[in-house]
Amino acid sequence: MKEYLMNHPRRPSALFTIMLLLLASCAKDEGRTTSAAPAARASLRVAVNPVPQSALVIIAAERGYFARENLDVTVSRFPTGKLAFDAVLGGAADVATVADVPIMYALMSGQAPAVLATIERSGKSVKLLARKDAAIASPADLRGKKVGTFKGSxxxxxxxxLLAKHHVPSAEVAIVHLQPPDLVTAITRKDVAAISIFEPHIHNAATVLGSNALVVEDxxxxTEIFNVATTEKALAARQDAFVSFLRALQRAADDIRRDPNGxxxxxxxxxxxxxxxxxxxxxxxxxxxxxxxVLPDLLRREADFAVRxxxxxxxxxxxxxxxxxKPEVLSKATATP
Incomplete structure (x- = not known):
């Protein structure tokens, strides 16, 4: 009997099968290492003065724009911009919403503040409110009067x-320092003849005084310059996070233009x-x-006043x-990818 040799495919040995599986596994692992790993989420602690001037940060936080920029942001409230920026200077926060004056005091005290961007300007936010029944018809009438304000603001x-513009020596005005909400109480109780402070405190006091209120803006x-600011040390260590932070604020600025009511x-x-x-x-x-x-020149003027x-x-x-x-941070944030 003849033996016929048939060309049937041979079953792979168990060892050969294992080798194929190992090679396939290695190929998959190699493919995973070549793909980009997801970027780690950066965290930022943001100290916010809860006033309208902080709108960009408020909107970005509420609408999830920080998360879209791969940031984990923790927002803390502080009653004044000075206290918010003090938290940054002390290491309890990474960035703050703050007007120009506290930045000047930080710089003059040997700190190294770093302004990432200006997020609001206003020539009408800070005003003088006087009582007409205190015989005040213009700032020139403040001579000899008691005027309240918030120290370091x-x-x-x-x-x-304003006194200098109207040729009233500050030494001829009795200036008292109170917290912003207490200024409203002081003028409505007639403890002072006028107050000089930022909104919304002027509006609140004027509403109570009614027709007896004289409001002076100049x-x-x-002109207030309101900012998001950090320190040079924090900026050097976290620049990429701050770039992402500003990108989120840009989204909020766009929202304000498109939908101011919202x-x-x-x-x-x-x-x-x-x-x-x-x-x-x-x-x-x-x-x-x-x-x-314009900010550096304003800081210089404020420093001259603080020394004087x-x-x-x-x-x-x-x-x-x-x-x-620090314009380079905003430049990176607004650069086209």
Missing amino acids: SGEFFLDA PSVY AQASVARFTQLDPNVLREIWPMFQFTITTDR SGSLPAPSSEPQFERVL
């Missing part, structure tokens, strides 16, 4: 500049301001995200006011 600087002596609703919820009050004062604020080249008034000692050398601006 833009209100104090505005008052000094952008020529002071933006006001977000800000009212966070600040707990009466929506009607917020609607009235909203036009005073110019929301933006920019590098404000005895709030700060004269510096041994000229402070580097221009150094506070």
